[in-house]
Amino acid sequence: MAREKKTPEELVSDAASVEMVKKSIDDCVDTCFSRAETQKTPCKFGTLGVCCKICHMGPCRITPNAPRGICGADADTIVARNFLREVAAGTAAHSDHGRHLVLNFKKVAEGKNKDYQLTDIVALHRIAGKYNIETVDRNDNEIALELAELFISEFTKQEETLETLNLAPENTRKLWKKYDIEPHGIDRMVVEAMHRTHMGVDHDYRNLLDHAFRTSLADGWGGARIASMIGDILFGTPKPVRSTANLGVLEEQHVNIIVHGHEPSLSEMLSAAVKDPEVVEYAKQAGAEGITIAGLCCTANEVLMRRGIPVAGNFLQQELAIITGSVEMMIVDVQCVMPSLPNVASNYHTEVISTADIAKTIGADHVSFDADNAYESSLALIKRAIDNYKNRDPHKVQIPSEKKPLVAGFSVETIRHMLGGRFRASFRPLNDAIISGRIQGVVGIVGCNNIKTKTDSYINTLTSELIKRNIIILKTGCAAQASAKAGKLTPETALEEAGAGLREVCETVGIPPILHMGSCVDNCRILEASSELVWEGGLGDILGGLPAVGVAPEWMSEKAVTIGCYFVASGVDVILGQSFHTSGSENVERYLCEGAQERFGGGFHYIPDPMDAVEKIMELINEARNNLGINKKAERKLMDMKDRRALDV
Ligand code: MSK
Numbered sequence: 001m002a003r004e005k006k007t008p009e010e011l012v013s014d015a016a017s018v019e020m021v022k023k024s025i026d027d028c029v030d031t032c033f034s035r036a037e038t039q040k041t042p043c044k045f046g047t048l049g050v051c052c053k054i055c056h057m058g059p060c061r062i063t064p065n066a067p068r069g070i071c072g073a074d075a076d077t078i079v080a081r082n083f084l085r086e087v088a089a090g091t092a093a094h095s096d097h098g099r100h101l102v103l104n105f106k107k108v109a110e111g112k113n114k115d116y117q118l119t120d121i122v123a124l125h126r127i128a129g130k131y132n133i134e135t136v137d138r139n140d141n142e143i144a145l146e147l148a149e150l151f152i153s154e155f156t157k158q159e160e161t162l163e164t165l166n167l168a169p170e171n172t173r174k175l176w177k178k179y180d181i182e183p184h185g186i187d188r189m190v191v192e193a194m195h196r197t198h199m200g201v202d203h204d205y206r207n208l209l210d211h212a213f214r215t216s217l218a219d220g221w222g223g224a225r226i227a228s229m230i231g232d233i234l235f236g237t238p239k240p241v242r243s244t245a246n247l248g249v250l251e252e253q254h255v256n257i258i259v260h261g262h263e264p265s266l267s268e269m270l271s272a273a274v275k276d277p278e279v280v281e282y283a284k285q286a287g288a289e290g291i292t293i294a295g296l297c298c299t300a301n302e303v304l305m306r307r308g309i310p311v312a313g314n315f316l317q318q319e320l321a322i323i324t325g326s327v328e329m330m331i332v333d334v335q336c337v338m339p340s341l342p343n344v345a346s347n348y349h350t351e352v353i354s355t356a357d358i359a360k361t362i363g364a365d366h367v368s369f370d371a372d373n374a375y376e377s378s379l380a381l382i383k384r385a386i387d388n389y390k391n392r393d394p395h396k397v398q399i400p401s402e403k404k405p406l407v408a409g410f411s412v413e414t415i416r417h418m419l420g421g422r423f424r425a426s427f428r429p430l431n432d433a434i435i436s437g438r439i440q441g442v443v444g445i446v447g448c449n450n451i452k453t454k455t456d457s458y459i460n461t462l463t464s465e466l467i468k469r470n471i472i473i474l475k476t477g478c479a480a481q482a483s484a485k486a487g488k489l490t491p492e493t494a495l496e497e498a499g500a501g502l503r504e505v506c507e508t509v510g511i512p513p514i515l516h517m518g519s520c521v522d523n524c525r526i527l528e529a530s531s532e533l534v535w536e537g538g539l540g541d542i543l544g545g546l547p548a549v550g551v552a553p554e555w556m557s558e559k560a561v562t563i564g565c566y567f568v569a570s571g572v573d574v575i576l577g578q579s580f581h582t583s584g585s586e587n588v589e590r591y592l593c594e595g596a597q598e599r600f601g602g603g604f605h606y607i608p609d610p611m612d613a614v615e616k617i618m619e620l621i622n623e624a625r626n627n628l629g630i631n632k633k634a635e636r637k638l639m640d641m642k643d644r645r646a647l648d649v
Pocket of ligand 1: 262297298315335336446447448449476477478479519520556557559560
């Protein structure tokens with residue numbers, strides 16, 4: 001049975017995407033939307049997580065008549081093993097991204113790569129201080145080198161636990177110790193996950209799932225956090241920046257170049273090189289009025305946060321960007337890049353260029369990114385895109401007009417400065433607003449788009465409903481881009497939609513009620529902000545006690561599974577718009593939901609409807625506020641005349 005056929009308006013929320021889905025149909029180009037129709041109903045065994053192909057006696061599938069595989073593994077073991085492998089893959093993706101940055105950072109520190117600099121020295125000293133690295137009377141390169149070596153050792157540690165775990169509140173760390181889920185080296189955790197899930201090794205679903213939590217912590221409080229910190233040192237800690245979002249950022253008279261994927265090293269350099277007078281002149285000679293560089297997915301978030309580069313779109317718009325017929329080149333690196341891109345591009349003039357040696361696609365031209373020669377490589381790619389401008393077919397060009405203004409760049413440092421002012425930077429005003437009830441709580445809305453849901457719809461409904469209820473929203477990834485496209489990432493949103501208390505705080509401080517904090521690896525910034533709330537005081541002494549919830553409404557990737565796990569292991573309840581592939585084991589689901597809640601203070605909740613999610617979030621936040629004793633209304637004393645006379649005296 002094929003999936004139900006939907007109209008473009010039922011598939012996607014924003015008008016630009018509707019227009020491009022229609023154009024893809026007119027142009028007879030296959031996209032994820034048409035391919036979803038041709039895919040049969042998703043495999044039942046895969047959905048339940050009870051298909052095991054770990055050894056070659058099978059594959060085995062668990063059914064009521066066959067409750068064990070050939071080796072004797074039951075549904076609990078099979079589901080937990082499959083789940084752990086997903087978490088390992090998500091951790092590997094984020095952390096390998098972190099590793100690439102660390103290795104480049106080390107070269108910069110050693111003076112071996114002159115194309116990059118230690119751009120943010122304040123960040124270098126701040127981060128070195130977190131690891132007790134001496135900064136007095138040392139030059140910046142020495143400090144950076146010691147930090148780089150420490151970060152590299154976080155990947156390779158064999159028996160010691162990660163030093164980056166120390167960036168979490170003490171009582172949260174104590175829980176990790178108590179339940180024995182403190183990770184050792186990041187690489188070791190991923191290797192061990194693969195070992196445990198090999199045929200005939202770890203069969204206890206609880207032991208497997210504990211390693212899933214452990215491995216996820218090696219991501220959120222390890223590799224991803226390291227990636228985020230190095231990004232700040234090399235490219236600058238994000239500060240508020242204005243830009244625009246949606247396919248309307250592409251320009252008809254310009255050479256359009258799109259950067260897509262996740263890693264910032266090349267896209268940062270392209271963003272700088274695009275202003276080089278040599279290529280600007282080259283574009284003019286080619287008949288273009290200029291060069292537009294725009295981003296997709298989290299590469300977009302990286303260059304948006306630090307350079308204000310416009311966002312062409314989020315995950316499910318990657319094919320639609322090519323369908324505008326106006327893109328000379330799409331330069332991709334790693335993660336969330338659809339293998340279909342060269343097929344889509346073959347209908348237009350777009351060149352798809354892969355740049356990471358670990359990520360090649362048949363039909364894409366591979367230009368290996370050389371970080372040691374990044375600026376020259378970037379200039380060469382831009383010139384090649386300009387050369388392709390003459391091949392554009394004007395009859396195929398149709399750029400939607402939709403684009404919305406936005407403000408992004410909300411690193412934890414920026415939030416602290418905006419809340420407390422330049423001289424008294426502090427989270428105190430936010431804590432006070434939460435304690436007084438003007439802000440009820442904090443919700444992180446993160447993650448992807450998923451073809452199973454109308455694009456951006458759950459994300460945007462949930463976001464609007466929560467700010468009405470005085471919840472401040474922290475966003476990352478494609479979820480942040482959904483808000484950007486809907487025009488919600490501006491301070492004016494507070495005036496239009498936020499509840500009275502949240503509006504008052506946003507107006508006083510000058511921040512939007514929805515704060516864009518960056519890319520997928522920057523989910524660790526949300527935990528960093530949550531830690532600041534704990535340290536500031538008045539909201540308990542552990543992450544698990546905060547009036548805070550994480551939501552991944554339209555998630556789709558293994559990285560999202562990992563992110564969910566490290567939020568839960570950090571004590572934060574996580575609501576998912578669709579469940580994991582674990583429903584074939586009640587024991588596994590109970591361990592991930594109620595079990596995690598009992599041990600860490602946060603568990604998973606599967607809620608497919610955004611309004612039901614709103615209700616659950618408010619319930620969880622209310623419960624946390626009650627536990628903290630901050631839900632008390634100020635006692636009102638009814639005065640009689642005698643009391644009033646006493647006051648007059
Ligand atoms: S890009 S992992 S679709 S957020 Fe980070 Fe977007 Fe999800 Fe990829």
